[in-house]
Structures are given as C-alpha cells and as structure tokens.
Amino acid sequence: MLLRMSTLFLRTLREDPADAEVPSHRLLVRAGYIRRAAPGIYTWLPLGFEVLRNIEGIVRQEMNAIGAQEVHFPALLPREPFEASNRWTEYGDNIFRLKDRKDADYLLGPTHEEMFTLLVKDLYSSYKDLPVWLYQIQTKYRDEQRPRAGILRGREFVMKDSYSFDIDEESLQRSYQAHRDAYVRIFDRFGFDYVVVEAMAGAMGGSASEEFLATAEHGEDTYVRCTTCDYAANVEAVTVRLTEPVAFAGLPASHVEETPNTPTIDSLVDHLNAEFPRTDRRWQASDTLKNVVVVLLHPDGTREPLAVGVPGDREVDEKRLQAQVEPAELSPFTEEDFAANPALKKGYIGPGALGSENASGVRFLIDPRVSPGTAWVTGADEDARHVLDLVAGRDFTADGVIEAAEVRAGDPCPRDGGALETARGIEMGHIFMLGRRYAEALDCKVLDENGKLVTVTMGSYGIGVSRAVAAIVENSHDDIGIIWPREVAPADVHLLATGKDPAVFEFADRLALDLETAGVRVLYDDRKGVSPGVKFKDAELLGMPTIAVIGKNLADGMVEVRDRKSGERRDVPSGEALSVLVEECARI
RNA sequence: CGGGGCGUAGCGUAGUGGCUAGCGCGCCUGCUUUGGGAGCAGGAGAUCGGGAGUUCGACUCUCCCCGCCCCGACCA
Structure with a gap:
C-alpha cells in the first residue's frame, strides 16, 4: 500500500509539545x-498504527514459530475469576471497574492469568494435552497512579x-526456555539495545524470572550489571557474593562498653575512634551492625515485627526488603511498637535481644555479609552502651539470612566478583515460572499417567507491545527526529518529489509504483507547492530508514539516496534508482 | 498518594482588576516563490481548564475540583 503524503492523515508539528519531556513522547x-x-x-494515527502493527507482526511470527497458539480474550471481564484468585481486592485501585445494567461487577482486564487458566481447565483434562502454550x-487497562511519558506508561496499553x-x-523448564529463546529473537528484531536481567518472581511464587530491559537513560527501572562478566540483575534480585567463613580461634571475647550519646552510626564511629581506637586502622561504619525493625502486614491481617541486621554503612533498601517478604506488606515500627516491646532499646538494638530465642522474640534476619566469624560493634540493648567484638556465629545467631541491604555501584558481582555498576532501562518483557498459584486457586488439574489428579504448573511471559514503540524511539533518534529500524518502520523509503517540475513528479510517481511492485514499502511525499525544506524536515522527523530525493538533479539524470541513520548521501543515476533502492531495503 | 512547577485557538506563547485577548507556526483564499521549515495581501479559528466566590467590572484576586509536567512510593 503506497502512502501518499498529499492525502495521508498526518500533521507534523514544528515545535515540541510543551508537556512532553522524554524523547519518545x-x-x-x-x-x-x-x-x-x-x-x-493515546490514539494511534495512521503511521503510528503501522508501527504498532509491525511490532505485533514480529511478536506473532516468533510466538507462532515456537508453537504457541494465538487466542483472543475479551478486555471486558466478569468479576468472578478475579474473586477466585483474590485479585479483585488485591489489585485495589489499579483496576478499572464497572457495572452492567443489572448491577453486576465487571472490570477491564489488567492481565489475564485467570482467564487463560480457566480456559485450559475448561477444555483440557489429561497430561496428554500438555504442554500447551x-x-x-x-x-x-490499569488505572495507574501516575501515567507518564506518553506511551511509555499509559493506562491503556497493548501487551502480548x-x-x-x-x-x-522439568517440562516447565523447557517451556520457559522456548519462550526465552523466542524473546531474544523478538527483541533482536525490534532493533534496540537490551539486556536480560535476573528478576524476582515475587508474589507469583515462581522460581526463575528474568526481565528484558531496553537500555535507556529515561528508563524507569534501575538494574545492575557486572563490569567484567555478563551478569545483570534487577536491583531487587541482586545477591551478595558469599565469603568464606572465618575461624573463631584467636578472636577476642566480646565486651560491652559505655558509649554515651551515640544513637546514630556516625556518632558511634566517632566515639569508637576517640575512646577505643583500633591498632590496625580507624573504625568505620562498615564495622558496625545496624539493626532495623519493621512490621510485616501479612495477607491474613496479622502484624509481625521483623528485625533486619545490615552493615552500618548500608541502608535497608525498601524495595529489596519488600521483594523478600512478599506477599506481606511493609509498615513502620512505631513508637507504640517500641512501648509494647521494652526489650528493644531504640538506637541500641542488638542481637542480644533479637531473634525468636531472645527477650524480644522478634524474628531476626541478617545480611549475608554478617557471616560466621565476622566481628561487629552493635547495640547492647541498653541505653548508651554498645558491644564490641561480637562475633557472628559465636556470640549470636540469627533466624536466617535476608538480602535487603542496599546495592551500590562497586559492589562485587555475585558471579565473578567484578565491580557492579548501575544502569537504567525500560522493562520490555518479563518471563517467569509462575508455578501453581493460579492453577491451584482456580483448580486447574489434569489426570497424570497414573490416573491421579495433579495441578498443572504454569509459566507467564509478557511483552509490552505499545511500550516497544516508545522504547525503540528512545533508543533510536537524534536531535531532528526518529530513526526507525527498518523492520518496524512504517515504510522502507521516504520518497520526496521536490520542486515544481512536472517531470520530477512523473518520475517519482512511476518510481513509487515500481518500488511498491518490487515489495518496498513507500511513503511518498507527493505534495504540490510545499517547499523542499519542509519535505526534508518532515522526512527527518518521521524517520524512515531510507530517504530518496527526486528533484533538480533529475535534469542531470540523477536522484539522491540518503541513509537516515548515518546521514550518508549519494547520487545514483535515475535509471538505477529502482534497483539501488530495492537492494537498500532488502530485509535481512 | 506526598513535594515542586504549570494550564490562554490544533501547536508554541504574550498579557493585565477596566475598551474588541495579542503574536508566531499551522489552516483557508489570491498572487509570487521552490534543494533546507518562503514572501505579500486578505481570512477562519478561544465559553482564557471547570465550578463557586470577592468586585461596578475577573483571563487577572480567593477557594474547591479537573488536567499536565518533574521528583519520590507502585508497574508491561
């Protein structure tokens, strides 16, 4: 289909819209x-819709190629399935809800796990039917608290x-791997830079989980990557590199010391250096053990205090902690909580009072850096006193280990020990092994080969299709406009007929048709009376990968071919224009 | 949902307690122009985000609501 600028429903703007900040928007x-x-x-205009369809097409091809089968659910969904999975309430204000004329509850689907699970339950009942993708x-539809950046985070969006x-x-492993491979092919074809990062499966209760992030400085997600190997992970999923346990032999015994006016780590370190100087070096914050108490709100409504012990030079990262305690919610440990638990001395909380075996009875989880044989300065559970040389594993044990301390650039990579660095990206895809949560909640079972009913195990794999349009632009633009990768571009060639010479238009008309016949998608600027400058600016803004200019040098038997990305320009004889452009646009 | 900034024509903007709300782009008509967002002339287009209030008089001041952008808490 030849797109003619003279009739195309399009109006480009000379100036940036004031409310748009990020480049893609x-x-x-x-x-x-x-x-x-x-x-x-957002409304998709003809050219934008073409890009969206191209992206859908890539996704569809690669999904079909691994043997996944396309279905189409309604967006308007009844309440019941979401009631069964408890998400009618769990999703809260993020769901668009509505009622029909009989006052029955409906919602606009934010995601479709329930519907897929019920569909399979509905039709399949034997292990012989599995696996099925x-x-x-x-x-x-998600009623986001803060939609932003145009199409990057909308309240209505297209998702695969x-x-x-x-x-x-074992079978799930294979399903997961097949999807992962398909995703790599899809994102390669999208033509943007991306990384695959380890992620938390979170509340979904699954095991493996990875995110595909388009690397972008305006990305909303922070991730870390290793500077010496290919390790990359979501901040929530980063693990501390384990160190060898240290032998206790030869370590001094712990001792309690007076440390007046030292409620903060900084004041404590200053006091230690003044009153109890080390012989080898000065005390620093990383020698102290900071114990932070929070309250977990469990889904069943119970409140559980939890103490987290981290090296004093690190904060507890709320996101990381949250990810570890899913599905419980975090809530602050209040003054009332302190009053109710006199064993906890604010500012001087130490392992002596923490743990299910000790006075407070508060569950105590420690950072992996607080490993057996390491010595710490920490609260003595009395006002103005700290305990020195308290050795983990000898003088105290915790109820377990937790990854909740903040991750910093320069931390060692858990894989090869190289320095980690942080970077930003846009979450484009998320794959994870869902497990049996939904299958259990919705009773999706099949008979196995022994005739026993077993609950199926699920994997879940998403791609932000409309978001991909924005992510590609984020990744591929310059000061003057978009630069589409060929496969997603609305057209291969932006053909400009400039000037007013009828011969130019006659030549361009015929070239446009010949190109279409040859399978090259053409956006043809056939507007009359529009100055060349306007056409050049529009072509650069619109971003087709190849721009062909038919103009004044046609008189010399030449046409100009430009590459939008490199800016390279060359003149080719008009007789060869067709073959040159066909070759230029040949799909890889 | 907290903190900050902001809503004037399709887009970008000026404006002030007082006469018919101004300019540029874009759009329409005519003539000229045609390789880097052309020129001249004429024209259409705005309940100044919405509502309430103060006032002789509100785009302007006050309050409430809605929306937009940025930064934090949530997510493809």
Missing part, C-alpha cells in the same frame, strides 16, 4: 504518530501475554 507526538485522547490514553495480543501449562517442573 516528544517525537511521537510531534511526528504525528500518536495523539493524546485522555490522561495516559497460548498467547494473545490484547489491550490491557502468553502462558505455558505443563505437567511438571
């Missing part, structure tokens, strides 16, 4: 690809979600 609006319809809700490309149903873990 700015450029997609300015170039006339999208238009805001409501907060966080189903997917859909569907509009999702697929689910695998397997009889056992």
Whole structure:
C-alpha cells in the first residue's frame, strides 16, 4: 500500500509539545504518530498504527514459530475469576471497574492469568494435552497512579501475554526456555539495545524470572550489571557474593562498653575512634551492625515485627526488603511498637535481644555479609552502651539470612566478583515460572499417567507491545527526529518529489509504483507547492530508514539516496534508482 | 498518594482588576516563490481548564475540583 503524503492523515508539528519531556513522547507526538485522547490514553494515527502493527507482526511470527497458539480474550471481564484468585481486592485501585445494567461487577482486564487458566481447565483434562502454550495480543487497562511519558506508561496499553501449562517442573523448564529463546529473537528484531536481567518472581511464587530491559537513560527501572562478566540483575534480585567463613580461634571475647550519646552510626564511629581506637586502622561504619525493625502486614491481617541486621554503612533498601517478604506488606515500627516491646532499646538494638530465642522474640534476619566469624560493634540493648567484638556465629545467631541491604555501584558481582555498576532501562518483557498459584486457586488439574489428579504448573511471559514503540524511539533518534529500524518502520523509503517540475513528479510517481511492485514499502511525499525544506524536515522527523530525493538533479539524470541513520548521501543515476533502492531495503 | 512547577485557538506563547485577548507556526483564499521549515495581501479559528466566590467590572484576586509536567512510593 503506497502512502501518499498529499492525502495521508498526518500533521507534523514544528515545535515540541510543551508537556512532553522524554524523547519518545516528544517525537511521537510531534511526528504525528500518536495523539493524546485522555490522561495516559493515546490514539494511534495512521503511521503510528503501522508501527504498532509491525511490532505485533514480529511478536506473532516468533510466538507462532515456537508453537504457541494465538487466542483472543475479551478486555471486558466478569468479576468472578478475579474473586477466585483474590485479585479483585488485591489489585485495589489499579483496576478499572464497572457495572452492567443489572448491577453486576465487571472490570477491564489488567492481565489475564485467570482467564487463560480457566480456559485450559475448561477444555483440557489429561497430561496428554500438555504442554500447551497460548498467547494473545490484547489491550490491557490499569488505572495507574501516575501515567507518564506518553506511551511509555499509559493506562491503556497493548501487551502480548502468553502462558505455558505443563505437567511438571522439568517440562516447565523447557517451556520457559522456548519462550526465552523466542524473546531474544523478538527483541533482536525490534532493533534496540537490551539486556536480560535476573528478576524476582515475587508474589507469583515462581522460581526463575528474568526481565528484558531496553537500555535507556529515561528508563524507569534501575538494574545492575557486572563490569567484567555478563551478569545483570534487577536491583531487587541482586545477591551478595558469599565469603568464606572465618575461624573463631584467636578472636577476642566480646565486651560491652559505655558509649554515651551515640544513637546514630556516625556518632558511634566517632566515639569508637576517640575512646577505643583500633591498632590496625580507624573504625568505620562498615564495622558496625545496624539493626532495623519493621512490621510485616501479612495477607491474613496479622502484624509481625521483623528485625533486619545490615552493615552500618548500608541502608535497608525498601524495595529489596519488600521483594523478600512478599506477599506481606511493609509498615513502620512505631513508637507504640517500641512501648509494647521494652526489650528493644531504640538506637541500641542488638542481637542480644533479637531473634525468636531472645527477650524480644522478634524474628531476626541478617545480611549475608554478617557471616560466621565476622566481628561487629552493635547495640547492647541498653541505653548508651554498645558491644564490641561480637562475633557472628559465636556470640549470636540469627533466624536466617535476608538480602535487603542496599546495592551500590562497586559492589562485587555475585558471579565473578567484578565491580557492579548501575544502569537504567525500560522493562520490555518479563518471563517467569509462575508455578501453581493460579492453577491451584482456580483448580486447574489434569489426570497424570497414573490416573491421579495433579495441578498443572504454569509459566507467564509478557511483552509490552505499545511500550516497544516508545522504547525503540528512545533508543533510536537524534536531535531532528526518529530513526526507525527498518523492520518496524512504517515504510522502507521516504520518497520526496521536490520542486515544481512536472517531470520530477512523473518520475517519482512511476518510481513509487515500481518500488511498491518490487515489495518496498513507500511513503511518498507527493505534495504540490510545499517547499523542499519542509519535505526534508518532515522526512527527518518521521524517520524512515531510507530517504530518496527526486528533484533538480533529475535534469542531470540523477536522484539522491540518503541513509537516515548515518546521514550518508549519494547520487545514483535515475535509471538505477529502482534497483539501488530495492537492494537498500532488502530485509535481512 | 506526598513535594515542586504549570494550564490562554490544533501547536508554541504574550498579557493585565477596566475598551474588541495579542503574536508566531499551522489552516483557508489570491498572487509570487521552490534543494533546507518562503514572501505579500486578505481570512477562519478561544465559553482564557471547570465550578463557586470577592468586585461596578475577573483571563487577572480567593477557594474547591479537573488536567499536565518533574521528583519520590507502585508497574508491561
């Protein structure tokens, strides 16, 4: 289909929209690809819709290629399945809810785990039917607290979600791997830079989980990567590199010392250096053990205090802690809680009072750095006193280990010990082994080969399809416009007819048709009376990978071919224009 | 949901307790122009985000609501 600028429903803007900050938002609006319809809700204009369809096409091809089958659920869903999985309440205000004329509850689907699970339960009942992989490309609705950055985080968005149903873990592994391989092919074809990072399976209760992040400075997700190996992980999923246990022999016994006015780590370190100087070096914050108490709100409504011990030079990272204690919610440990638990001395809490075996009875989890044989300065559970040379594993034990301390650039990589660095990205895909949560809640079982009913195990795999449009632009633009990777571009060639010479238009008309016939997708600027400068600016803004200019040098038998990305320009004889452009645009 | 900034025509903006709300881009008509967002002339287009209040008089001041952007808590 030949796109003619003279009739194309398009209006480019000369200036940036004032409300758009990030490049993808700015450029997609300015170039006339999208238009805001409501907060966080966008209309796709012809060129933008073409890009969206191209992206859908890539996803569809690769999903079909691994044997996944496409279905299509409604976006308007009844309440009941979400009631069964408890997400009607769990999802809270993020769900768009509505009622029908009979006052029955409905919702606009934020995700479709329940529907897929019920569909499989509905139709399949034997292990012989498994594995089965189903997917859909569907509009999702989430009433985001803060939609932002145009299409990057909207309240209505297009997502590809697929689910695998397997009889056992081993089979699930294969389903997961097949999807992972497909995702690599999909994101390669999208033409942007991305990383695969280890992620937390979180509340979903699964085991393996990875995220595909498009690397982007405006990305919302922070991740860490190793500077010497290919390890990359979501901040929540980073683990501390384990060190060898140290022998206790020869370590001095612990002793309690007076440490007046030292409620903070800094004041304690200063006091230690003044009153109890070390012989080898000065005391530092990392020699202290900081014990932070929080309250966990469990889904069943119970409140449980939890103490987390981390080296004093690190904060407890709330996101990391939250990810570890899912599905419980975090809440502060209040003054009332301190009053109710006199064994805990604010500012001087130490392992002596913590742990299920000790006075407070508060569960005590420690950072992996607090490993057996390491010596610490920590609270003595009395006002103005600390205990020195308290050795982990000798003088105290915790109830367990927790990864909740903040991660910092320069920390050692858990894989090879190299320095970690932080970077930002846009979450484009998330794959994880879902396990049996939904299958159990919705009673999706099949008969195994022994005739016994077993609950199926699931995998869940998502791609932000509309978000990909923005992520690609984030990754591929310059000061003057978008630079589409060929496979997602609305057209291969932006053909410009400049000037007013009828011969130019006649030549360009014929070239446009010949290109289309040869399978090259053409956006043809056939507007009359529009100055060349306007056409050049529009072509650069719109971002087709190849720009062909038919203009004044046609008189010399030449046309100009430009590469949008490199800026390279060359003149080719008009007679060879067709073959040159066909070759230029040949799909890889 | 907290902190900060901001809402004037499709887009970018000026404006002030007082006459018909101004400019640029874009759009329409005519003539000229045509390789880097052309020129001249004429024109259409705005309940100044919404509501309430103060006032002789509100785009302007006050309050409430809605929306937008940025920074934090949540997510593809």
